[in-house]
Amino acid sequence: MGEIMTDELRVAVDRRGTNGAVLYTKGYINNVGGEEIANRAYELMDDGVRSLLLNLRETKIVNSIGISILIEIIEKMIDKGGRIGFCCLTPVIHKTFQIMGLANYASIFTDEDGAIQEMAL
């Protein structure tokens, strides 16, 4: 909790091949943070990415509005025939994802190496 940041969420992208990417988040995923992630994710989808991993290692706090936006991203990716995965979640964020059913539609990985291998990124 001491790591809570109220600054805007920061997002970094690592493109991997022609249709893959890892998106790194840092900060609070609220409505504003969720929209920032969505904007980047949709740009990547428009550019052909169909396998997208979100690494939340530096995100310690989420809220339900932010997660609802992540669900919209998953829906759009599924519509395009792609796949989204998440890795490096805190136990509480993992639990919150499960409560909201997000874990039923996206893959959850413990670490980035395992996720990259499984998603063939």
Next chain:
Amino acid sequence: MTAERQMELTLPMVPDIEIAAARAAANLARELGMASESIDEMAHALIEACINAREHSGSADRRIYVRIVGTSLAEGNSRVDIWISDHGKGFNVTEARSRRQKLGAVHKRGWGLQIIEAHMDEVDISTNADGTTIHMVKYGRLEEPTGSVAR
């Protein structure tokens, strides 16, 4: 059982104010030695309660009233009671609890109450046309000496 820590906050309903409430509760729980995972669960529940008040209460005074009481229990355990109140219009608890959204559903929001109840050990809601108070309780074991509580 003796209340060892207590604080009251009156917060304006502005974006991200929930973080201030969560930080205050986390600091109090940390002073009691509560384990970091329990603190994080409590913080996420508190965040959702504040967001519900801010987004849905329709209160005229645009204030969230937060009371936090931390208590040390036997054998190194602890308990944190949190009351989140607003002077809004109230809501239908049964309807809110029955929401179970699915992927593809029109309404993806409205998960706050489910998240609160999943992360806290006890939740009691009093709501009517004059406002809402959510009383929630988190029990925590003592942080292990080798644990790494985020500061």
